[in-house]
Amino acid sequence: MAEMWISMGPQHPMTHGLWTLKVKVDGETIVDADPELGYLHRSVEKMGERRKYFMNTTLTDRLCYASATTWTHCYTHSVEELMNVEVPVRAQYIRTIMLELQRLASHLMWAGAYMPDLGHITGALYFWRDRELFLNLLELPSGSRLLYNYVRIGGVKRDLPVGFEGKTERILKLFEQRLDEYADLFENSKIFRMRTDDVGKFTADQAKNLGITGPNLRGCGTKFDLRKHDTYEIYEEIDWDISTREAGPGYSDCFSRYMVRIDEMKESVRIIRDCFKKMPAGPTMASDVPVRAQGEAFRRTEDSRGEAMMYVVGDGSDRPYRWKIKSPMFTTISACPHYLKGYKLADVPAIMGSIDICIGETDK
Amino acid sequence: MSLFSVCRSMAEWTATNLLIPVFNFQAGLFPPFSNPAGSIADWLETDGGLNTLAWTYAVNIAFMIGMTNLILVIHLERKIAARIQDRRGPMLSLRSFRELGEDLAGEAPTWKFKDNYSGIGIVQNMVDGIKAITKELIVPAKADRFLFTMGPVIFISSSVFLLVLFPLSDRFAASSAPAGLMVIMAAFSIAPIGVLTSGWASNNKYSMIGGMRSAAQLMSYEIPLLLSMAGVFLLAGSFDPVTIVEQQQEGTWFFGLPMWNFIPQFIGFVVFMICILAEVERVPFDLPEAEAELVEGWTTEYSGIRFMFFLMAEYIRGFAGAAVATILFLGGWAGPWPVPPEIWFLIKVYLIIIFWIFIRWSVPRIRTDQILELGWKKLLPLSLINILIVIFMVEIYPYFSDIVNLPEVF
Amino acid sequence: MNIDEFMQELSASKGVSNISKIRENVVKLDLSREDSQDFFIGIKSDFEHCSLISAIDNQPDFELVYHFSCIDNSIVVEDSDFAVMLEVHVYLKRESPSIDSISNIWFGANWHEREAFDLMGIYFIGHPDLRRVLLPEGFAGHPLRKDYVYEIHEEEW
Numbered sequence: 001m002a003e004m005w006i007s008m009g010p011q012h013p014m015t016h017g018l019w020t021l022k023v024k025v026d027g028e029t030i031v032d033a034d035p036e037l038g039y040l041h042r043s044v045e046k047m048g049e050r051r052k053y054f055m056n057t058t059l060t061d062r063l064c065y066a067s068a069t070t071w072t073h074c075y076t077h078s079v080e081e082l083m084n085v086e087v088p089v090r091a092q093y094i095r096t097i098m099l100e101l102q103r104l105a106s107h108l109m110w111a112g113a114y115m116p117d118l119g120h121i122t123g124a125l126y127f128w129r130d131r132e133l134f135l136n137l138l139e140l141p142s143g144s145r146l147l148y149n150y151v152r153i154g155g156v157k158r159d160l161p162v163g164f165e166g167k168t169e170r171i172l173k174l175f176e177q178r179l180d181e182y183a184d185l186f187e188n189s190k191i192f193r194m195r196t197d198d199v200g201k202f203t204a205d206q207a208k209n210l211g212i213t214g215p216n217l218r219g220c221g222t223k224f225d226l227r228k229h230d231t232y233e234i235y236e237e238i239d240w241d242i243s244t245r246e247a248g249p250g251y252s253d254c255f256s257r258y259m260v261r262i263d264e265m266k267e268s269v270r271i272i273r274d275c276f277k278k279m280p281a282g283p284t285m286a287s288d289v290p291v292r293a294q295g296e297a298f299r300r301t302e303d304s305r306g307e308a309m310m311y312v313v314g315d316g317s318d319r320p321y322r323w324k325i326k327s328p329m330f331t332t333i334s335a336c337p338h339y340l341k342g343y344k345l346a347d348v349p350a351i352m353g354s355i356d357i358c359i360g361e362t363d364k
Numbered sequence: 365m366s367l368f369s370v371c372r373s374m375a376e377w378t379a380t381n382l383l384i385p386v387f388n389f390q391a392g393l394f395p396p397f398s399n400p401a402g403s404i405a406d407w408l409e410t411d412g413g414l415n416t417l418a419w420t421y422a423v424n425i426a427f428m429i430g431m432t433n434l435i436l437v438i439h440l441e442r443k444i445a446a447r448i449q450d451r452r453g454p455m456l457s458l459r460s461f462r463e464l465g466e467d468l469a470g471e472a473p474t475w476k477f478k479d480n481y482s483g484i485g486i487v488q489n490m491v492d493g494i495k496a497i498t499k500e501l502i503v504p505a506k507a508d509r510f511l512f513t514m515g516p517v518i519f520i521s522s523s524v525f526l527l528v529l530f531p532l533s534d535r536f537a538a539s540s541a542p543a544g545l546m547v548i549m550a551a552f553s554i555a556p557i558g559v560l561t562s563g564w565a566s567n568n569k570y571s572m573i574g575g576m577r578s579a580a581q582l583m584s585y586e587i588p589l590l591l592s593m594a595g596v597f598l599l600a601g602s603f604d605p606v607t608i609v610e611q612q613q614e615g616t617w618f619f620g621l622p623m624w625n626f627i628p629q630f631i632g633f634v635v636f637m638i639c640i641l642a643e644v645e646r647v648p649f650d651l652p653e654a655e656a657e658l659v660e661g662w663t664t665e666y667s668g669i670r671f672m673f674f675l676m677a678e679y680i681r682g683f684a685g686a687a688v689a690t691i692l693f694l695g696g697w698a699g700p701w702p703v704p705p706e707i708w709f710l711i712k713v714y715l716i717i718i719f720w721i722f723i724r725w726s727v728p729r730i731r732t733d734q735i736l737e738l739g740w741k742k743l744l745p746l747s748l749i750n751i752l753i754v755i756f757m758v759e760i761y762p763y764f765s766d767i768v769n770l771p772e773v774f
Numbered sequence: 775m776n777i778d779e780f781m782q783e784l785s786a787s788k789g790v791s792n793i794s795k796i797r798e799n800v801v802k803l804d805l806s807r808e809d810s811q812d813f814f815i816g817i818k819s820d821f822e823h824c825s826l827i828s829a830i831d832n833q834p835d836f837e838l839v840y841h842f843s844c845i846d847n848s849i850v851v852e853d854s855d856f857a858v859m860l861e862v863h864v865y866l867k868r869e870s871p872s873i874d875s876i877s878n879i880w881f882g883a884n885w886h887e888r889e890a891f892d893l894m895g896i897y898f899i900g901h902p903d904l905r906r907v908l909l910p911e912g913f914a915g916h917p918l919r920k921d922y923v924y925e926i927h928e929e930e931w
Contacts, residue, residue, distance in 0.1 A: 006569060028733070038908040045893075046918055119647055119729025125449040191648055191728050208822040208845055211882020217845075224845050229857040230799065298841070298861075300825070311828050311839065324828035324839075334885040345573075346731045363908060 003031060006345070010039055014349045016113055017359025021336070021352070028344050033337040040363035048323040053079055053293065054153055056320070061147040063325065064361035067106035067304045069098050069138075071361065072151045074301045077232060078310040079153050082297035083290050090282035091155035092234045097275050098138070098150060099233070100268040101168075104175075105134040106304035107261045110356045114258070115186075117349035118195050123186065130178055133171045140164055155285035165276050172269050179265065187259065196254035200351035202339045203251040210338060211331030214306025215264060216355060219257035221246030226302035238274045240267050254354040261356070291318045305329055305356050327361040366535035367422050375417035379408045383417075419538075423528050426538035430527030430680070433710070435489050437679055440714070441721050443485065448725045456491060457483030499668035507567040507665065515562030516666065516673040522554035523677035526684040533697040533705035534606050543603040548688055549590060552643060552681065556582045562674075563662035575662035577732045581642060581649065584739045589639035591747035592632040595754040596625055596692045609696030624695035628757075632750040633693045635743050640685040642735065644678060647724040649735055686716040775849045777801065777858055780820075787813060799856035804863045811874040813862075820848050821860055824880035827887060829894035831920045836866040836896060838873065872897040875904075893918040 009020040018039040024032040044063060048056045060075040061068040073095060080087060087095075108131040115123025135145045141160050142150035150157050186192055202212070204220035217224060225242040227235045243263035247253040293314035300309040306328025315321040332355055340351060387405035407413040439454075446453030460483060466472075503512055529548050531537035541547050556579040563575015597603060600611040612624050626633040642649040663674050690696060690712045699708030730738070781801055785793050789809030794802050805813055821842035830837040840862040849858045866873060875898035877884040887898045888907040895916035898904060906913060915922055 004569065038906075038910065041908045043917065115728070119650070120727065122445075122449050122725045123728075125451070129450060185726065189727065191730055194730060194734055195728055205822075209881050211824060211880070213823070222845065224857070226857075229855050230859075231855070300843075300859075307825065307843075309826050309841065311826065311841075313830060322828070322830045324826065324830075326826040326841075330885055330889075331882040335881065344731065344733060346733075 002026075008348065014117055014352070016353070016357050017362075019333070019357075019359050019362075021348070023340065023345065023348060025345050028346075030340050030343055030345060030348070033340045035333050035336055037333065037359070037363055040359050042364065044364045045323050045325060048320055050319065052291070052318045053083075053320060054289075056323070057152060058147075058149050061149055062360065063327075063364065064303070064305070064358045065146060066109045066358050066360075067102055068147050069102040069151060070106075070301065070303045071308065072149070073099060074299065074303070074308045074310050075312075076151050076153045077301060078297055078299040078312045079293070081299050082295055082312050082314055083153070083293045085154050085286050085289055087155055087286055088283045089234070090159075090280055091284045091286075093275050093279040094141075094156050094160060094284060095151055096233045096235065096238070097160075097168075097272055098141070098148075098156070100271045100275075101134055101138055103304050104265055104268050105131055105138065107265050108134065110261065110304075111258075114353040114356075117353040118192065120186075120192070126178075126182065126185075130175060133175065137164075137168055137171060140167070152285070154289040155283070157285075159284045168272065168276070172272065176266070176269060179262070187262075193255065195350055196258060196354070198247070199254045199343060199347050200257075200339050200354060201247065201251050201253045205250070206338065207252075210335035212306070212335060213328050214303065215260045216252070216257055216306065216332065218242070218244045219246065219252035219260045221250055221252070226300060226307055230300060232299065232301060234275070235271075237278065238271050240271050240274070243267055254350055257354045292316060293318075293320075300326075303328060303361075305358060305361075306332070308361075325361075325364055327364070329355075329357055329359075329362045333357065333362060367425070367537060368418060368540075371418040371421040371425070372414065374421055375414050379414060379417060384408055422538045426528040426532075427524070429532070430524075430683070433683060434676065434679055435486075437683055437714075437717055438489055439486055440718065441679075441724075442488075444718065444721045445725045448722070454485035454488035455483040456485055456488040458487060459483050460487065493672070496672035497669050501668045501670065502665075504567050504665050508565040511561050511565035512665075513670075515558050515565055516670045516677075517558075518561060519555055519558030520673040520677045522551050522558065523680040523684070526551045527680060530684065530687045530691065531605055532709050534609070536706050537606075544605045545593070545597075545603045545608070545688065545691070548684065549593070552684070553582075553586055555677075555681070559662055562666070566662070566665035568665055571662050571664045574664070578645065578662055581645070581732065581735055581739075584736055585639045585642040585743075588635055588739060588743040588747040589643060591744070592635040592639065592750060593692060594747075595629050595632040595750050598751070598754045598758060599625070599629070605691045605696065608691060609698060612695045613698055622695060622698060624693065624698075626693040629693065629750065629754070631746055631753070635747045635750065636689060636693065638743060639739075640689060641720065641723075642739065644681045644685050646678075646682065646720060648727050648730045650729060682717065682720070683713065686713045686720070689716055775820075777849055777851050780849050780858075787816065789813060796861070798854070799851050800859045800861055802861040802863070804865070807864055807866060807873055810864055811876075814876050814879055817842065817860065818879050820844055822846065822880075824876070824883040824886070825859070827883060827890055829890040829896055829918070831894065831918065833920055834868050836868060836871045836894070838864045838866060838890070838896065840864070866896065871895060872899055874899050875901040877901050892916070895919065 003024055003026045005022050005024050007020060007022045008014065010018050020036040020039075022034040022036070023030050024034075042062075044059050048059060051059070056075060057072050060072045063071045079085075108127050112124045112127035112131065115121070115127065138148065139145050141156075141158065141164065142148040202210075202220070204217065204222045207213075207217050207220055207222075213224075221244050223242050223244050226232075228242060243260055243266075245252075245256040245259045245263065247256040293312075294316040296311070296313045298309060298311040300307055302308075307326070308328060309326035311322075311324040311326075312320050313322040336352070336355075339355075340348065343351065384405050387408070391405065408417070443453040503509055526548060528538045529541075529544065529551065531539070531544075539547075559578045559582065560575050563571045563573075563578070566572070596608060600608040602608070608625075613622050663671060666674065687709075690709060694712050694716075696712075697705035697709040699705065699711075703711075777795070777799065781793055781795065784790055784801065784803060787809075789806035790803050790813070791806075792802075792804040796802050821844050823843045823845055825841040825843050826839075827841075828839040830839065840860075842860045842862075844858045844860075847857070850856075851858065864873060871894075873896070875883075875887055877887060877898070878900070884901070884903075885907055887901055888904060890896050891898060891901075891904055892906040892908055893916060905911070909917070917924075
């Protein structure tokens with residue numbers, strides 16, 4: 001059979017978002033790939049130039065809707081650097097807790113979307129059932145299940161409700177038990193290993209050159225996590241470890257990337273517990289947040305999917321002059337010919353699922 | 365008191381009271397309405413005519429029983445899948461009609477969801493059937509119309525043919541072919557033609573790839589399937605289901621339980637179960653129709669009743685595969701009194717089907733090249749080893765029985 | 775290597791001016807357009823990850839901001855875990871906004887440069903495949919420029 005281009009998408013059950021992946025196959029083996037984006041481009045950067053600084057937090061939630069708090073936090077962190085605002089300590093603890101809860105919800109969403117790609121529909125329902133627990137938790141302080149607008153410039157919108165710590169502890173205990181149960185169903189399952197071992201390999205050096213960061217890079221064995229290496233909020237006071245896995249010396253495959261995220265979920269549980277132990281009382285919002293800003297600033301944070309950066313330029317007015325968003329998935333998707341070549345067509349969902357794509361942040 | 369005798373008496377009754385008077389009346393009319401009615405009435409009075417009528421009734425009864433079982437299998441699958449996934453499954457039942465009536469009449473509902481919502485959900489299947497029938501039949505513009513229509517026809521007709529071929533007990537048989545099981549396996553093997561035809565005639569790259577993958581998988585699993593059955597055929601000495609079940613009644617082991625074939629033929633049993641799962645294309649072997657990669661694979665372009673044919677045919681083949689497994693390895697319809705043997709047969713078939721449902725919803729899919737590797741490299745040698753063991757035990761061991769004393773397995 | 779030594783080394787490079795340090799782990803400098811390619815080839819061994827390429831429209835000229843990050847700890851800030859970043863500003867004239875592409879040095883810069891071309895109209899000489907990435911192919915204009923006027927086009931659906 002001759003080589004032909006097969007277009008997966010934009011309407012496709014597998015693609016986790018609205019984009020087109022064209023693969024060139026020779027029989028069953030992939031020879032080339034050509035991704036196309038832009039279906040979800042909402043010109044967030046241009047819109048941000050028209051709105052005032054504090055109005056943009058609603059836009060940033062919608063950048064990656066599966067992991068909304070981390071993007072809002074990246075924006076507010078950059079703007080606080082620009083405006084020289086000091087966030088009170090209690091607000092930093094609350095932000096850390098919300099970020100880690102959001103990371104758990106985002107990883108559970110990814111896992112629940114990854115399982116049906118491999119054919120395991122029960123896995124989807126189990127992971128999304130657990131995600132419901134965390135969405136209910138996130139609803140309590142902020143009032144919304146998916147797009148929170150909770151992290152504001154200078155702190156958080158309001159304090160945690162009474163009883164939040166007890167509820168969180170109960171849910172975390174239940175969640176840990178469930179993760180242990182799922183190990184039998186997923187990691188120790190022979191067929192799951194057959195589908196994900198030695199599939200979608202790339203080395204750490206390739207990843208750094210290609211611009212891949214986050215759990216995908218940690219799956220290659222590189223110990224690099226922005227929460228430790230460019231630390232922000234209160235992460236340096238908390239007792240936690242970076243989780244890395246590798247499929248072999250210096251390279252990753254789908255299974256190691258899967259296991260890295262499961263390990264990260266366990267670490268998030270640890271971080272939340274530690275935060276509750278150490279959290280002081282105090283104000284939750286800075287007392288003087290200016291309205292105008294001048295200069296330029298950038299900050300990078302560890303999003304659920306990689307390194308998220310926001311570069312904000314102010315010209316002295318109350319609206320940003322230029323606001324640039326960096327999404328980790330932008331470069332990862334651009335590199336897809338490198339980790340798709342040589343594998344079979346049936347591996348494409350397994351590989352693209354393990355990369356954890358969210359098109360909202362890619363298309364801005 | 366067998367199915368055939370019941371049908372024969374039914375045939376005699378209907379022939380004498382209904383059909384022959386009608387045909388005789390028709391012979392009295394003027395031509396061209398009269399020919400060949402007279403000869404039909406004469407033929408119906410002979411033995412051959414009555415036998416034909418009896419077999420027609422028998423086949424219809426077997427077909428209706430098969431279709432009822434099909435609805436039950438589909439319903440079981442949805443409910444058990446739902447319970448595995450921590451949800452309830454289809455809940456539409458006769459109670460829902462009452463609810464709908466109340467709603468349309470504008471009255472307050474008489475039952476609350478929390479109190480008593482024990483609907484069994486069997487009406488959902490009927491509703492799905494109506495939905496499938498009322499959808500538009502779309503044929504793609506550049507598709508080969510004739511082959512597009514013929515693909516599902518081949519597929520469903522070979523599957524429905526399977527329903528009447530296996531006996532539910534030694535007295536409930538709608539087919540009396542002496543090579544019964546070979547005919548069943550031959551009917552199983554017609555399916556790849558239907559798959560390839562549908563995949564190719566859709567004029568769609570995805571469907572073509574899916575059809576070829578599916579045909580490759582089906583054809584490469586035929587061989588270990590037939591070889592694993594060959595062990596049972598050698599033991600029993602014939603292809604006839606009745607003989608095979610009788611043979612399993614001889615020989616006992618612990619506590620006087622009869623030695624059904626899955627114990628001496630354990631390797632054959634395992635190989636057969638894996639191969640029949642691949643033949644009926646259930647998870648973990650259902651990549652050709654996988655949703656994630658090629659939308660629906662070789663059935664992408666089909667809509668309405670044609671798509672329903674594919675689904676029904678898949679479940680019918682699953683049912684027939686489980687029935688063959690029961691006859692060959694699990695003792696067929698043998699079971700203690702007072703439960704009638706037909707019910708024993710159905711119980712065993714449903715146990716196998718429930719086992720398959722559990723596997724389907726607990727396990728991811730295997731990739732096509734891994735499936736083919738499994739079939740050719742691992743199952744084929746195993747089934748050959750199985751045949752060698754059988755040949756050894758049946759033919760060679762009796763000559764040595766006074767020298768070596770192996771446990772009395774056969 | 776320590777970050778301060780690194781800053782001293784860089785200030786001796788050609789085309790570099792205005793070196794400073796933001797926070798503790800970011801080195802910021804201005805670079806001239808002509809010496810950009812040699813400079814980037816020089817720092818590739820230390821900074822193996824190209825994080826971001828932003829394009830800013832300071833009326834009347836353009837400004838490109840490059841961010842690179844060091845993952846392997848070849849440059850460190852003493853007594854801490856901080857990863858070092860480099861922020862490079864290059865100024866381009868409005869009449870001819872073009873610069874050498876760095877896609878063959880860092881593959882991750884490929885799509886960042888495409889996006890800068892797409893939304894701001896900056897040409898990257900030597901880029902293997904410079905076409906629009908976020909906007910559709912037939913789109914006219916570069917929206918993030920400050921003088922972009924949105925015209926209602928007749929769409930052919």
